[in-house]
Amino acid sequence: CTIRAFSWHPHTSKFAVALLDDSIRVYNSTSATIPSLKHRLQRNVAAMAWKPLCASILAVACQTCVLVWHLDPTSLSTRPSSGCAQVLSHPGHSPVTTLAWAPSGDRLLSASPMDTAMLVWDVSTENCVQLQWFGGGGVTFLSWSPDGSKVLAATPSAVFRVWEAQMWTCERWPTIKGRCQTGCWSPDGSRLLFSVLGEALIFSLSFSEYRGELQGQVGGSKRASIVADLSETSFETPYGEERIGGEVHSMVWDPTGERLAVIIRAVFRTRNSPIFELLPCGFLRGEEGAQPQLIAFHPSFKKGALLTV
Numbered sequence: 116c117t118i119r120a121f122s123w124h125p126h127t128s129k130f131a132v133a134l135l136d137d138s139i140r141v142y143n144s145t146s147a148t149i150p151s152l153k154h155r156l157q158r159n160v161a162a163m164a165w166k167p168l169c170a171s172i173l174a175v176a177c178q179t180c181v182l183v184w185h186l187d188p189t190s191l192s193t194r195p196s197s198g199c200a201q202v203l204s205h206p207g208h209s210p211v212t213t214l215a216w217a218p219s220g221d222r223l224l225s226a227s228p229m230d231t232a233m234l235v236w237d238v239s240t241e242n243c244v245q246l247q248w249f250g251g252g253g254v255t256f257l258s259w260s261p262d263g264s265k266v267l268a269a270t271p272s273a274v275f276r277v278w279e280a281q282m283w284t285c286e287r288w289p290t291i292k293g294r295c296q297t298g299c300w301s302p303d304g305s306r307l308l309f310s311v312l313g314e315a316l317i318f319s320l321s322f323s324e325y326r327g328e329l330q331g332q333v334g335g336s337k338r339a340s341i342v343a344d345l346s347e348t349s350f351e352t353p354y355g356e357e358r359i360g361g362e363v364h365s366m367v368w369d370p371t372g373e374r375l376a377v378i379i380r381a382v383f384r385t386r387n388s389p390i391f392e393l394l395p396c397g398f399l400r401g402e403e404g405a406q407p408q409l410i411a412f413h414p415s416f417k418k419g420a421l422l423t424v
Contacts, residue, residue: 118409121423122163122173125414130423131173133160139175141186150190154197156180161212166238167220174223174238176211180204181225183238203236205243215257215266217280226254228271233257235283246283248276256297261370262304265322269295269309277307277320288320288339299368299375306391308342308375310363317343317363317377319391342393345379359398369412369420376410376422399424 120133128144137160139152152173159178166172171186183201203223208230215224223236230253232245256269259280266278268285275295278285293312300307307320318339347360365378375393401407401424413421 119160120163120176121409121411122165123411123413123423124165125167127170127415128413131163131165133163133175139163139173139184141173143188148191148193150186150193150195152184152186152195152200154182154200156202157182157200159210161210162214164214164216164223166216166223167218169220172238174214174216174225176214176225178210180209181211181214181223181236183223201238201241203238203241203243205234205245208232208234213254213257215259217259218261218263224257224259224266226257226268228253228255230254233268246278246285248285255294258298258300260300260304260307261302264304265300265307267295267298267300267307267309269298275309277322296363297366299366301368302370302372308366308368309339310366313362315345315347315361315363316341317345317366317393321391342391345377365410367410367412367422369422370414370416371420374412374420374422376412378407378410 117135118132119135121130123130129141131139131141133139137157141150156179157175157177160175162176164174171188173184173186175182175184181203183203185199186195208227211225211227213226223238224233225236226233232247233254234243234245236243252271254268255271258267264280266280267275268278269275271294273290273294274287276285276287290311292314296310296312298307298309305322309318319342320339345360345363347358349356349358359379361379363377363379367376407424411423
């Protein structure tokens with residue numbers, strides 16, 4: 116795969132693509148200019164995230180640091196200066212492989228599978244607070260709930276944590292077989308869907324008992340429920356019989372809360388109230404021999420849901 120990472124801007128039709136050579140290109144539907152971002156510290160790019168409620172600030176997870184690019188949306192330059200990038204680094208925090216902005220844009224989380232501490236950055240001052248725990252290793256995946264109240268932190272071991280984002284207390288959920296592979300939040304932050312390495316299942320945790328930010332507690336259900344079994348099965352398609360199913364490698368939930376895209380090529384319809392429903396609604400066929408690597412819904416698409424693969 117020649118693309119390392121992909122990120123839609125949360126409010127406009129603009130996206131960033133990180134390529135195998137660690138350069139980043141920014142595409143905008145309203146401009147023919149395609150800036151290319153390069154920096155001597157921009158190596159082994161693993162993730163990118165646009166700052167919410169902001170025109171053009173892009174955080175990039177790199178081998179030894181987090182780079183925060185401050186881009187001028189009106190500039191016609193195709194090679195922004197490396198001076199446009201802030202460098203956020205901390206001893207032992209390497210490689211940085213996952214990032215998440217608070218929905219308010221006031222804090223940035225970074226994490227590494229080799230560091231048992233997550234870092235909460237105040238980007239304006241370049242100061243950070245360590246969220247440390249013991250047992251389970253570092254962090255392989257971060258996801259901040261859209262309502263801003265909680266953060267999913269997956270680890271390399273068979274346990275994951277959900278933090279509440281006010282007092283930064285956490286609860287841990289052990290998994291039976293393997294590590295949490297991926298996860299995504301419902302738009303209101305009341306439900307977390309996640310998958311586990313080695314299992315062809317989608318699990319759900321409900322957080323509707325009470326809001327964690329009110330009591331400094333996470334408040335999730337004690338046990339995860341299975342909401343989809345994706346074991347291999349046969350489908351009749353216009354191309355003949357196909358066998359589809361297996362482990363979930365990536366999942367994204369669209370901002371309307373109505374569609375869930377899962378890499379094993381399945382797309383599901385979802386409804387969170389009055390009861391949670393998950394219904395298969397179709398498969399996406401790529402080009403011959405192509406395999407999906409990255410998926411993302413456009414965060415502010417007005418006519419349903421726009422999925423990028």
